[in-house]
Structure formats: structure tokens, C-alpha cells
Amino acid sequence: MTPQKAVIGLEIHIQVNTVRSKMFCTCSQDYRGAPPNTNVCPVCLGLPGSLPVPNREVIRKAIMLALALGSKVLDKVVFVRKHYFYPDLPKGYQISQHRGPGMAPIAVGGSLEIEGDSGPKRIRMRRIGVEEDPARITYPSGDPTRSSYSLIDYNRSGVPLIEVVTEPDLSSPKEARVFMEKLLELVDHLGISNPDLEGAFRVDVNISIEGGERVEVKNIGSLKDIEKAISYEVVRQRAVLAAGGKIQRETRHWDPVKGVTIVSRYKELEEEYRYFPDPDLPPIAITSSIVEEIASKMPELPWHRAERYVKIYGLTRYVSRVLVSRKRLSEFFEEVVKIYGDPRRVADLLINDFLGIVNERGGNLDMVKASPQSIAKLLSLMDQGVISVKIMKMILERVVLGGEDPEEIVVRENLKVIASDEELEELAEKVIKENPKAVEDAKKNPKAINYLVGQVMKLTRGRADPQKIAAIIRRKLSIGS
Numbered sequence: 001m002t003p004q005k006a007v008i009g010l011e012i013h014i015q016v017n018t019v020r021s022k023m024f025c026t027c028s029q030d031y032r033g034a035p036p037n038t039n040v041c042p043v044c045l046g047l048p049g050s051l052p053v054p055n056r057e058v059i060r061k062a063i064m065l066a067l068a069l070g071s072k073v074l075d076k077v078v079f080v081r082k083h084y085f086y087p088d089l090p091k092g093y094q095i096s097q098h099r100g101p102g103m104a105p106i107a108v109g110g111s112l113e114i115e116g117d118s119g120p121k122r123i124r125m126r127r128i129g130v131e132e133d134p135a136r137i138t139y140p141s142g143d144p145t146r147s148s149y150s151l152i153d154y155n156r157s158g159v160p161l162i163e164v165v166t167e168p169d170l171s172s173p174k175e176a177r178v179f180m181e182k183l184l185e186l187v188d189h190l191g192i193s194n195p196d197l198e199g200a201f202r203v204d205v206n207i208s209i210e211g212g213e214r215v216e217v218k219n220i221g222s223l224k225d226i227e228k229a230i231s232y233e234v235v236r237q238r239a240v241l242a243a244g245g246k247i248q249r250e251t252r253h254w255d256p257v258k259g260v261t262i263v264s265r266y267k268e269l270e271e272e273y274r275y276f277p278d279p280d281l282p283p284i285a286i287t288s289s290i291v292e293e294i295a296s297k298m299p300e301l302p303w304h305r306a307e308r309y310v311k312i313y314g315l316t317r318y319v320s321r322v323l324v325s326r327k328r329l330s331e332f333f334e335e336v337v338k339i340y341g342d343p344r345r346v347a348d349l350l351i352n353d354f355l356g357i358v359n360e361r362g363g364n365l366d367m368v369k370a371s372p373q374s375i376a377k378l379l380s381l382m383d384q385g386v387i388s389v390k391i392m393k394m395i396l397e398r399v400v401l402g403g404e405d406p407e408e409i410v411v412r413e414n415l416k417v418i419a420s421d422e423e424l425e426e427l428a429e430k431v432i433k434e435n436p437k438a439v440e441d442a443k444k445n446p447k448a449i450n451y452l453v454g455q456v457m458k459l460t461r462g463r464a465d466p467q468k469i470a471a472i473i474r475r476k477l478s479i480g481s
């Protein structure tokens with residue numbers, strides 16, 4: 001018997017961390033690193049008598065995202081109050097958007113095509129809106145179960161969020177991850193959000209097994225955890241159903257340390273939020289001329305950029321997709337190509353060696369200090385035979401993370417490929433003399449020559465071409481290749 005299908009929908013909250021101020025006040029949206037409760041004002045503290053003023057730039061960015069997803073932008077935007085009680089929400093309600101009588105988000109409908117488990121698949125959007133982030137609760141020991149009290153930091157209160165709600169079109173944890181990667185890629189290229197920043201997005205996942213009740217897992221903050229939490233829920237719900245049990249309609253949260261979802265409270269029904277239009281915020285008209293103006297200024301979409309790399313640069317689809325996975329990476333790639341040429345060679349270095357270094361340290365491109373010039377210079381040094389591939393790999397990390405000039409490193413540390421053949425001849429002679437056993441082996445088995453080559457390389461500290469050394473040793477020992 002095939003297991004019943006999983007039905008998955010996502011509610012994604014993306015921080016608009018590319019604008020200056022919060023959603024309804026002039027405090028900075030960049031709350032990271034500030035001492036607690038210093039980035040606040042009467043509006044984002046929810047003090048009585050304060051009045052919110054919507055951030056126009058955030059609304060424009062939400063319209064941009066809607067256009068990229070082919071959603072229908074509504075001609076009137078309505079802000080609503082979503083009521084719930086929680087210490088991180090001083091007003092007792094969150095200013096948000098919703099669909100329904102008297103309510104109108106920024107846009108409805110649209111879709112994003114992903115590579116699904118069995119081929120291309122369109123994931124439909126239900127709505128796109130904007131809202132404010134609540135404050136942040138922190139625990140003195142970092143762990144709620146081991147702290148006797150909690151603290152509230154309002155610095156994040158009011159940070160602008162774009163909320164994207166999908167239809168339940170996803171069928172597996174992997175599809176959810178692929179979808180999220182593509183959506184984050186899109187908001188990165190549109191200049192809406194930098195997904196590399198801590199807390200840049202949070203996702204609520206709705207999961208059910210066909211025929212069962214829907215469970216919501218709230219506030220998951222990383223792609224890996226989204227995939228893991230869904231996997232866990234699918235297995236848990238199938239097990240409950242297989243044992244003849246019933247799935248409770250409930251809200252759970254994901255414990256990334258234990259790798260389980262835990263029930264947090266019974267789910268509020270939508271009507272319990274008591275949505276109603278915020279009387280402090282009159283509806284905003286979105287005219288067709290505003291939409292047209294935004295459409296005319298749309299940046300290149302990531303999938304169009306990847307297409308261009310295939311057509312103009314002759315790169316493979318796979319390589320192009322990796323390059324556009326981050327806007328900064330694709331811009332960096334284009335800069336290096338402008339200076340150096342040879343897009344395939346540049347792409348190869350960036351994807352294999354450059355990204356290897358970045359990904360080993362968590363993948364955040366903010367740590368890159370290298371300039372496009374220094375990467376172009378590094379490639380030229382190899383072309384001119386000044387350094388070997390081995391030396392390039394050895395110094396790349398300092399160029400990428402330390403921002404050092406490759407030419408300076410090479411000169412300072414004397415890393416040039418040994419130019420004179422005489423020096424290599426001498427070193428080969430020495431190694432042959434000192435390793436009679438290996439010489440015997442090499443005469444019997446040509447592959448065993450690698451050991452001798454390695455010894456010479458060691459003496460040159462990697463500053464020579466191993467092919468060349470191999471040729472010299474072969475000649476000295478009179479063996480064929």
C-alpha cells in the first residue's frame with residue numbers, strides 16, 4: 001500500500017531588510033547588534049496615542065514581488081488588526097493584512113515554478129501582504145526551559161515583513177526546501193531582502209496527510225530545519241493514522257536540538273484573531289500607473305539571468321543556476337568576466353574553489369573580502385605560469401576571506417613556480433638517490449613513480465608542475481609513461 005499523500009502549504013515571513021526604517025515608524029529596521037530596547041519609539045512600543053504611518057518603500061517592494069510571481073495586485077490595500085495576546089506584542093494586536101470581507105492584501109494569486117519530485121511543478125500563491133514583526137523574547141540562559149524569567153527586546157518590534165502564503169501544493173519536505181530556495185533567490189535578486197542575515201525569514205508550515213486534520217508548525221528559521229520538521233511531521237502523522245488514531249488540529253513548534261515537533265497550543269481558529277480594518281490606517285489606493293512604474297523598474301529576475309548565462313556565456317544550466325543562487329555571487333561573477341574574459345574558467349573557479357571556501361564556513365557571502373580584480377589576477381597568474389594550481393588553492397582562502405592581493409602574497413612568500421629546470425633536475429637527482437626502494441618499485445610499476453614526484457614536490461613546497469617533475473624522473477630512470 002502506498003502511503004497517503006502529504007499536503008503542505010507554507011506561510012513565509014520575509015524581513016524587508018533592504019529599506020531604512022521600520023514598517024510604521026522611522027526607527028531603523030536594522031536592529032541587529034543594538035543594545036536591547038534602544039531602537040524604539042512610541043509607535044513600535046505600541047504606546048497609547050501613537051499613530052502608525054505606512055512605509056511606502058515596503059509596499060513598493062511587495063508589489064515588485066507580486067509582479068515577479070505573476071500575482072494580481074489589488075487596487076486597494078487594507079491594513080487589519082490581528083489580535084492575539086503575547087508578551088512580544090505590546091498593542092495586543094499585530095498590524096497585518098488578510099483576505100476576506102472588507103480586507104485586502106497587496107496581491108492574490110500567481111505562482112512559482114519549481115523542480116518538483118516528479119518534474120516541473122507550479123506552486124500557487126494564495127496571497128502576498130505586508131505586516132510588522134513582533135518584538136523578541138530572550139531568555140537569560142538562552143534556553144526557555146532552563147530560565148526562571150524571560151526578557152523582551154523591542155528593537156525588532158515593527159520591522160517590515162512581507163508575508164507570502166502558498167496554496168497547499170507541496171507534497172514533500174524536499175519540494176518545500178526547493179521552493180524556499182527559489183523564493184529566497186528571488187527576493188535577493190529583487191533587492192527585497194538579504195537572506196544571509198540572521199533571522200531574515202521565518203516560516204510556518206501547514207502539514208496534513210490526506211484525510212487528516214491540518215497541523216501548523218510555527219516559526220522555523222532555516223531551510224534545513226524546514227525540511228527536517230516536515231519530514232518529522234509526515235512520519236508522525238502517518239504513524240498516528242496507521243495506529244487508528246486521529247490527528248489533532250493543533251499548533252506545534254520545532255525543536256531543532258531534539259529534532260522533534262512539540263505541541264504548543266491548540267490552534268486558534270481564524271475568527272479568534274478578530275480581524276478588522278485598522279482605524280488608524282486608511283486604505284491605500286494602488287493605481288495602475290504605480291504598478292506600471294514599478295514594473296518598468298524591475299531588476300533582472302534570477303531565472304532570466306541564468307538563461308542569459310546559458311545563451312551568452314555558454315555555461316551549463318547547472319552552473320548558471322548555482323551562480324544565480326545569490327545575487328552577489330552572480331554580480332561578482334559578471335565583474336570578474338568583464339576584467340578577465342573566459343566565463344567558463346571564471347565560473348569553474350567560483351563554483352568549485354571559491355564557494356568551497358565560503359560554504360565550509362556556513363555559506364554567508366558577507367565574509368567575502370576579495371575584489372573581482374584579485375580573482376582575475378589570480379587566474380592570470382596561473383595562465384602566465386607564475387603559480388601552479390596547487391599554489392592557487394593554497395593562497396585562495398587568504399585572497400577570498402582576507403582580501404589580500406594574490407600577487408603580493410606570491411612575491412612576499414616566494415611562491416613562484418620554480419623557473420629553472422636545473423633546480424628541478426637537481427632535486428629529482430637527490431630524491432632518486434635517497435629512495436632506492438621507491439626507484440625499484442617505479443621501474444616495475446610506472447604508477448609508483450607518483451611517490452617520487454611527491455617527494456620532489458615537497459622539496460619545492462609545491463612550487464612546481466608535477467607533470468614536469470614526472471617527465472624528468474621518467475627520463476632519469478629510463479622508464480616510459
Ligand SMILES: [Zn+2]
Pocket residue numbers: 022025026027039040041042043044045158
Ligand atoms: Zn519605532
